[in-house]
Amino acid sequence: MTREISLANAPAHARHGSSIGQPLTRRDGVLKVTGAARYAADNHPAGMLHAVLAVSSIARGRVTFLDIEAAKGHPGVVEVMTPANRPPLATDPDEKSNPFMFRLDVLQNDLVRYANQPIAVVIAETLEAATEGAALLSPQYETLPARVGLDAGESFMPPAVGVGNPARLQRGDVEAALATSASRVEATYETPSQYHNAMEPHAIVAAWDGDALSIDTPSQALAMAQGRIAGLFGIAPEKIHIRSPFLGGGFGSKGLVSGPQVLGILAARLVGRPVKLVLRREQMYGPVGHRAPTRQTLRIGLDSEGRMTALAHHAKTTSSTFDDFFEPAADASHTLYASPAIATSHEAVRVDTGTPLFMRAPGEATGSIALESAIDEAAWACGLDPLAFRLKNYAEVEPISGKPFSSKALRECYAEGAGRFGWSGRPLAPRQMRDEAGFLVGWGMGTATFPALMFQAEARAVLRRDGTGVMETGAQDMGQGAWTAFAQIAADGLGLDIEQLEFKAGTSDLPDAGIAGGSAHTATAGMAIHCAGADVIARLADLATGDERSPLFGAGNAGVLARGGRLIRRDDESRSESYADILARAGLAEMEGRGRSAADPAAQSTYAMHAHGAVFAEVKVDPDLGQIRVTRLVGAFAAGRVINPRLVRSQYYGGMIWGASFTLHEHAVMDRRSGRILNADLAEYHVPVNADVPSVDALLIDEHDPHVNALGIKGVGEIGITGTAGAVANAVWHATGVRVRRFPIRIDDLLAPAAL
Template sequence: MTPELNLSRDPAHLRHGSNIGQPISRRDGVLKVTGAARYAADSNPRGLLYAVLAVSSIARGCVASLDVEAAKAHPGVVEVMTQANRPPLADDPDGKPNPFAFRFEALQNDRVRYANQPIALVIAETLEAATEGAALLAPRYEAEPARIGLDADKPYVPPVVGMGFPAESRHGDVDAALASADKTIEAVYETPPHYHNAMEPHAIVAEWQGDKLVIDTPTQGLVMMQARIAALFGIPPENILIRSPFLGGGFGGKGLMAGPQVLGILAAKLVGRPVKLVVRREQLYGPFGHRSPTRQTLRLGANAEGQLSAIHHHARVVTSSFEDFYESAAHLTHTLYASPAIATTYDAVRVDTGTPLFVRAPGIAPGSIALESAVDEMAEACGLDPLAFRVKNYAEIEPGTGKPFSSKALRECYTQGAQRFGWWERPLKPRMMRDKDGFLVGWGMGTATFHALMFAGQARAVIRRDGTGAMETGSHDMGQGAWTALAQIAADALALDIDQVAYKAGTSDLPDAGIAGGSAHTATVGTAIHNAGAAVIAKLAELATSDQRSPLFGAGNAGVIARNGRLFRRDDESRGEAYGDILARAGLAEIDASGTGAPDAAANEQYAMHSHGAVFAEVKVDPDLGQVRVSRMVGAFAAGRIINPKMVQSQLLGGMIWGVSLALHEEAITDHRTGRIMNANLGEYHVPVNADIPAMEAFTVEEHDPYVNPLGIKGVGEIGITGSAGAVANAVWHATGVRVRRFPVRISDLVRRAD
């Protein structure tokens, strides 16, 4: 009889509980700081050739000619791949087999759809020869006028936004509520295009071994990529091995298959040798997705007491000329503030750029800076402190759906964050504070929120005769510490110390861990690991309780618990034995079991699931020069069960830094004549550096959620951005009295309009 282990649902009953919740340092940290961690571009198989992309310098038109002969004549060049000699594909790159299969360029024709589109590939014995050969191609074009910007074409209503949200959502009569409101505001906010700019560029090393394919490439979705490659090349997925143990940052940009990766595989097929393609920094601005620019119009109404009566959030976004992905910038408005009438609407414009896709906190990052700015403007119109206004309009249930929250400790975030920051010393009016050097000082805040997602994932657990364990899953660590946090869950799932558990991840031949995105990876894979551990211990317990030689014989009805590598009778913990003894007596070297993690459809139907937080920011502004410096930030976040406080704090601080970037630094600037990104490098595409980041504090508020998943985990990777950008923008207003609605905040906005 299988014992009642009580392992599948309540990990607190488990075992010793000494791994989960501990601030363990990164298991891969030493490898990374010593240079021992192997990234995709570090792979150098025998016979390796180097490939370099030639990319378009126009945004719309077609390639009229390439000087292929000049490139091939260059010493060291082996081949030039163009549309004329590219090996065939079994599937159309412009096909759409599923919603996550976005269209891309693989030299299927001579059309140019955006600047930096791959138009040829030069393959050579050395990187230098390939680079020089690409320059010799000297492409000529038949150019057409580029459509760039939010007003580039006639707007239309998209069929859906994000990953399936309706383009119009309403509850209540917004227009009537606005007409009868005592106080109203209407404001337009704009955010620019953003690019991922991970430290590690996209790269692929591809080698055909007969009808099998071995790939080294950074990816946030091993098995999903494996399936797409299999379809494109008409080979079984099991014939493809993808290795991606380490990613030097992803942020959504490495979540999906892109054209240059396919070109690297095609190049290896064309020349019959392994090929390495590492995309140059400036070439990343195009084929790999980016965040859409937005123009967001918010209309808010409130009664005389400051209670919201209506919110209308309209977003204009862009997509490419050949794909349909629309930034869901308005949708967080349905989740955050209580109002009897809320509407979100969208329109979209097609432009000649690469397709905008997922960037960290998609939709919610640009949406939150607009909403949080508008909420501050409404608080000012009502004569209320911004925090008091938010508390007055606190949503006890999700406004858009009427569902109760599975958990919500936002009040505690407001209270504890404000206390640590000293918020209640803030004067209500702007331009009332200066520091000892005469700089204007402003305090602002923003509410943070991000949906608590979970995808489907799998794991395999092993217990060995020597008393150690192993956990295998094709998970991804792009810098968030997954290899450490998931190993902690694995150790508790197997009731072993973390040093006794071998954690294997990062290749496509392991159980499918799903995609690392949406702040869902720890919840998804962690649940699969937890269930795999429960399953293998159940199998081990069945061996013992069915064996008359075991002290656990007959304990099935009473139940068995696992602790410190041993099984014990629940009704008599003096009776137990070690894992190794059970396996040795059974003549087994090891025992294994699989587990899955997947969303609970019933719980998702019943509850609204979100992480929450509150961010408080202080800025100092030079009254003469308009230069803005963030001088202090405090973020309080409620994100369910915390697996590793050290990793969580790192992720929250990283998100808050990105919020500073959104408010003050980050913008891709496009030449409207050519459609080319003018600052496609880390020298001119501004992101915060150490000197830009102040004293910054992030902490978590205790929160227990029994509904999101068996472990109670919510994500933390993206919530730090939301709230932070708005907090900085609102602090700029409080310092200067100037409300900037076009981001990033520019010195010219403040100098031109300030006193």
């Protein structure tokens, strides 16, 4: 098994001055395209066995029989793990001690709470034997009727939505404002269940050595996973070593330890040998989270000039019967549009599914497509261009809280995006444009926003006598290029060329880099890296400026700069000294610094912190068949300081494509009789391919934010979804004149109301 991945010998790229802001290519790119990057399931320790899950084919009931003898009698099968022989855990997997802890299905009993729930684990010498053994179990059930969908049972107001957000929030008297408005818009929108479907399925390779545990598994939060596993198995966290250098996508589903990961560890303990467990694609539809469906009603009050007087956003969603995670969809209306009266509220229904969890832009994605569609409807009701309506209702402060924004360049996003797209040529009424082939053409827009979050992290920096440096933090890279951006921050903080830097990440024995989620990873781990660099440079400067033999002696008050592997006097740049000389004279082989990062509570209590953007979409619709094609997407985004524009633009592309997918493609189809998902594969669970989004353009709008953190970084991973989904929906209306309020938009939605 590999211990860690070092990028010290990755190819160098040209840089000019600071590494920050340079469009460097991915430092791990060559490893990935040559197959040298090792993902969790690529590891095969000596003596390893293969484990395969047997999962429930019902959504509610209990397992009454498993043919264990038949499975164990199959050649190559070593053991079958069931509730009867599963090794004990130190804590109840149904216990919860913090908002980021969720209940796990790890064979604690014979109850079935959702389809695809693990009911046994077959362990064998080969993957084929384990798979065949699982099929031989032939489970029998005592079945109860499945509760499925938003109308499956009695609804209730959840205690909180998201992670501790209030389920109901109000500013001003919404009902009074609606009653006195010159006009009103009211509409209900529905979004479906969606599943993460990362290219890399969930996997684990686990090996015990006494009470020490070695794990290869994809994880968006190494230290959090280490702590959760330590609690479940009653061992010290330092006894657990997790390697997760590369993730083939996560989107939130790999942020928390899941039941299948724990089952892999239990299987290894049961048989006393290393075990690999990899989920099949269809098994990812259940125990590892998803985006819950919603039904959202928006009511907007308007005065005679088209200004909003009231905004009410109510969302209904689902959660599992045994845990609490509630999609905070209505919270999307807290931040974007100025209204003297705003009310958001949520209700929920318990259904027989796996627990919905964090999925890329949780709450904002589902809420924004409804909000942006309703805003478009309000603009049409007022006879205003959608962009003009948004500018008329532009929020100078955060509407729900009244806080000033730490920075907000949304006006610039509107202007730059509209200019690049050619928005000024858009006719107000729908069905006014056709292309040369006779297809209906529509243009729509949506406003993008996502909170600028930040968590806690740590990093360790080392300067060596040979003039090179090392930066260590347990960061993750899900493919977004985090390792490259972090290396740029590290090189800048250490005053080194990036080729002189060794960056280490991806293992749990390194300093805790926090969680790669909430579009906060670069800000969180990046600030820890920045602080670690500043710490070691300060220590080196103290050493030099206090040494009479150094040309920097006495420069303590004036200060020094760190650049090109040298400390330079600020007041006299002709006087400098290399790191190597400073360390050599002091007889030191290296010098270490530590850095920590966390959000500033004072700044957070004072300012509303968000990234912003505007997305413009063009669609073409076949008037005979109702087939929709997205032909152009233009997004303009302001997200603070950009560490690497090449990587940031790539993230915007991914978010915008996901937004189009939300509107036109993704939908988990549920069999309402059995509670099973019918399209649990990548053939029928549709996501966009290249032909579905032929032209995507992302503009990076300059924005300086001195309050979010010292580097001025906001997140970029999720914001692209929030504007695009609504923009595509609004473009479909502009092309056809048919307003679809149920997503994804289907051909029959366009053909049913009236002929195109």
